[in-house]
Amino acid sequence: MKTDSPHILCVNPWVHDFAAFDFWARPLGLFTIAAILRQNRVRxxxxDCMNRFHPRKTNPVKVYWDGRGPFEKTRIPLPEALEPHLGTANANFTRYGALKEWVEQDLLSMDRPDLILVTSLMTYWATGVAETITLLKKVFPGVPVVLGGIYATLCEAHARKHSGADHVITGPAEPVLADLVRTYTGFTLNDIPAPADLDASPFAALDLQDTMAYAPILTSRGCPFSCEYCASSFLEPRFRRRSPENVFQEICHWHIHFQVKNFAFYDDALLINPEKYAFPLLERIIDEKMDIFFHTPNALHIKEVSAKAADLMFRAGFKTIRLGLETTDFSSHRYDIKVKQDEFFTAVENLRSAGFATDQLGAYLLCGLPGQNLDEVGDSIILVKRLGVTPVLAYYTPIPHTPMWADAVKNARFDITAHPALTNNSLFPCVRSQQDLARISQLKKMLK
Ligand code: B12
Incomplete structure (x- = not known):
């Protein structure tokens, strides 16, 4: 058994996309792994290929009041696999994140690691992962590279074949991390948090970043619902929660020691069973009179937005509320509708009465689902606006291992199984006719 600590490099890869923006998007899974490694005295x-605050950047960094902001961009050629499907029509393919020469310099100035762990997020960013791994292999030949995360889990076969990683791991890292580190470095991790107790996990190592413009907060793992378009229950089959006190301590930690003012909840189901979870947490924040802001980019469950929930959120400092509405065609049973019309109206009424303004309230509307009649989206935009809520179109991205995947494959304009990048929602893969594609441009105009 090796006892001296190994050096492990944790990597957040580049994003290749047609459009990208930092909407509170940080690699929380990777920071969680890094925290466990650090707690075990690993170096x-x-x-961070997606570092908006890279020290080599010379032009001023744009940071919005809420922590969000643009990434650096570099135009890159369309991946070969996409050309036959897209031609040159979609030529604005871009590498988002730090410039390649900056990242290469960062690597060259680093001690050679014993092991490299690469995370992955959206499946359709697969080529960004592969490009990052190619560079890692060039600078550190012979160092084992292990890939995990959402793309690796949802597109395992593709990742094994095309990412360039030596080893691809699916699912959460915690159960396999000790084995992985022992296999590649000979070092034993003695302190791995028990899966049954999320409070036993160290806070994610967000402080590894140059600048913390905001902190992502996850109060739970998984989701109690199984929506047809969503992979959450495949990625984390069991819904588990941290205690409100543990979450409160984390918020205090980042606020007091790192002056973080903006917090983004990453939960799939923040408000479920509020009496036991969200209410005690929000009450604790209000009592402490903390001058901080909260954002819910991942949407709240409308049914749970009671007058009490709305009031507590307003008083605790919530500034961005996103509601998971999906559609206002409440009679439809196609998409596992979770909301009734009166529940939506009541939630909006509660939020308005609590003091939230239109520009703080957004409702996600699904757009581009297989076989969807886009009139439904147009009607939803009109209704949502009339209620004083901002409609936000959530363009559908087909995701393997979801109940809707088979339907998406059948309905897509091109073969979305040929490459994960073909599932990118900017391409509206399941919108078949030119007429419907033009309709989406009209719908976008209706948002203004
Ligand atoms: C938070 C979240 C967001 C946040 C931030 C995302 C980010 N960091 O970039 C916001 C709200 C911005 C967001 C936006 C979107 N999201 Co989102 N999001 C999530 C969510 C709910 C949680 C992700 C997360 O942080 N989990 C917590 C951490 C701790 O888990 P983790 O990263 O998976 O890491 C664990 C393991 O994967 C593993 N692991 C991770 N890295 C590594 C590395 C190694 C080496 C190893 C061994 C293991 C390992 O161990 C970790 C710890 O257990 C997931 C659903 C889910 N339950 O996963 C959807 C999800 C990722 N999002 C999804 C989608 C569709 C979107 C949107 C496109 C929605 C839309 N239509 O607008 C946008 C696009 C974003 C963009 N273009 O930037 C899809 C993925 C789609 C895809 N094709 O891949 C998911 C899966 C939800 C779904 N619908 O099924 N999202």
Missing amino acids: VSFL
């Missing part, structure tokens, strides 16, 4: 380095 951890962090390479």
Whole structure:
């Protein structure tokens, strides 16, 4: 058994996309792994290809009041696999994140690691992962590279074949991390949090970043619902929660020691069973009179937005509310509708009465689902606006291992099984006719 600590490099890869923006998007899974490694006295380095605050950047960094902001962009050629499907029509393919020469310099100035762990997020960013791994292999030949995360889990076969990683791991890292580190470095991790107790996990190692413009907060793992378009229950089959006190301590930690003012909840189901979870947490924040802001980019469950929930959220400092509405065609039973019309009206009424303004309230509307009649989206935009809520179109991305995947494959304009990048929602893969594609441009105009 090796006892001296290994050096492990944790990598957040580049994003390749047609459009990208930092809407509170940080690699929380990777920071969670890094925290467990650090707690076991492993020497951890962090390479963040998506660092908006890269020290080599010379032009001013744009940071919105809420922590969000644009990434650096570099135009890149369309991946070969996409050309036959898209031609040159979609030529604005871009590498988002730090410039390649900056990242290469970062790597060259680093001690050689014993092991490299690469995370992955959206499946359709697969080529960004592969490009990052190619560079890692060039600078550190012979160092084992292990890939995990959402793309690796949802597109395992593709990742094994095309990412360039030596080893691809699916699912949460915690159950396999000790084995992985022992296999590649000979070092034993003695302190791995028990899966049954999320409070036993160290806070994610967000402080590895150069600048913390905001902190992502996850109060639970998984989701109690199984929506047809969503992969959450495949990625984390069991819904588990941290205690409100543990979450409160984390918020205090980042606020007091790192002056973080903006917090983004990453939960799939923040408000479920509020008496036991969200209410005690929000009451604790209000009592402490903390001057901080909260955002819910991942949407709240409308049914749970009671007058009490709305009031507590307003008083605790929530600034961005997103509601998971999906559609206002409440009679439809196609998409596992979770909301009734009166429940939506009541939630909006509660939020307005609590003091939230139109620009703080957004309702996600699904757009581009297989076989969807886009009139329904147009009607939803009109209704949502009339209620004083901002409609936000959530363009459908087909995701393997979801109940809707088979339907998406059948309905897509091109073969979405040929490459994960073909599932990118900017391409509206399941919108078949030119007429409907033009309709989407009209719908976008209706948002203004
Ligand atoms: C938070 C979240 C967001 C946040 C931030 C995302 C980010 N960081 O970039 C916001 C709200 C911005 C967001 C936006 C979107 N999201 Co989102 N999001 C999530 C969510 C709910 C949680 C992700 C997360 O942080 N989990 C918590 C961490 C701790 O888990 P983790 O990252 O998976 O890490 C664990 C394991 O994967 C593993 N692991 C991770 N890295 C590594 C590395 C190694 C080496 C190993 C061994 C293991 C390992 O161990 C970790 C710890 O257990 C997931 C659903 C889910 N339940 O996963 C959807 C999800 C990722 N999002 C999804 C979608 C569709 C979107 C949107 C496109 C929605 C839309 N239509 O607008 C946008 C697009 C965003 C963009 N273009 O930037 C899809 C994925 C789609 C895809 N094709 O891949 C998911 C899966 C939800 C779904 N609908 O099924 N999202």
